[in-house]
Amino acid sequence: MKKKLLLMVPVIICCGIGSSLKAQRLSDLPKAEREAKILEIAQEVYQRDRFKAFYREYGEPFITEFVYTFDNDNPNSPSYGARKGDIMYKVHFPYDQTKEVMEEECAAMVTIYDKTAEAVHILLGNGFIIILKKIKEKEK
Numbered sequence: 001m002k003k004k005l006l007l008m009v010p011v012i013i014c015c016g017i018g019s020s021l022k023a024q025r026l027s028d029l030p031k032a033e034r035e036a037k038i039l040e041i042a043q044e045v046y047q048r049d050r051f052k053a054f055y056r057e058y059g060e061p062f063i064t065e066f067v068y069t070f071d072n073d074n075p076n077s078p079s080y081g082a083r084k085g086d087i088m089y090k091v092h093f094p095y096d097q098t099k100e101v102m103e104e105e106c107a108a109m110v111t112i113y114d115k116t117a118e119a120v121h122i123l124l125g126n127g128f129i130i131i132l133k134k135i136k137e138k139e140k
Helices: 002-022 031-046 049-054 132-139
Strands: 062-067 087-093 108-113 118-124 129-131
Touching: 031 049, 031 062, 031 087, 031 108, 031 118, 049 118, 118 132, 129 132
Parallel strands: none
Antiparallel strands: 062 087, 087 108, 108 118, 118 129
16 A cells, blocks of 8 residues: 555656646746747647638748736637736738738737637738637537
8 A cells, every 4th residue: 555655646746747837837938948839839820721821931920928908808809818917929920011912010910828828819911810719619
């Protein structure tokens, strides 16, 4: 019985460490690592087949950060569930504005929630906002 207990303790500790690492906020990471992770998440979303008409490889994508100023309790909002003080990151994917014109200043902009490290929505160059959670629910 003691041996089983002694074997279970390290397993429980390892599980706890693993879940706490997964639950880590992006803002807790060092800046270089955080930006690399944010770009990775945004590029995965932007390169999906459904957005290929808007995909551009022009210039370097850049990241902006903003803090939510209110609690978002509107279930129809792309950022539903965000709380005052929560951090969001936006990754802007530029396009060559001398060769084409879109409604927006970028070909796409992916918004990522700091707490969950998940992409919340994508704003395409034509002005459409696609809520990624709704797509995920439809695919189930």
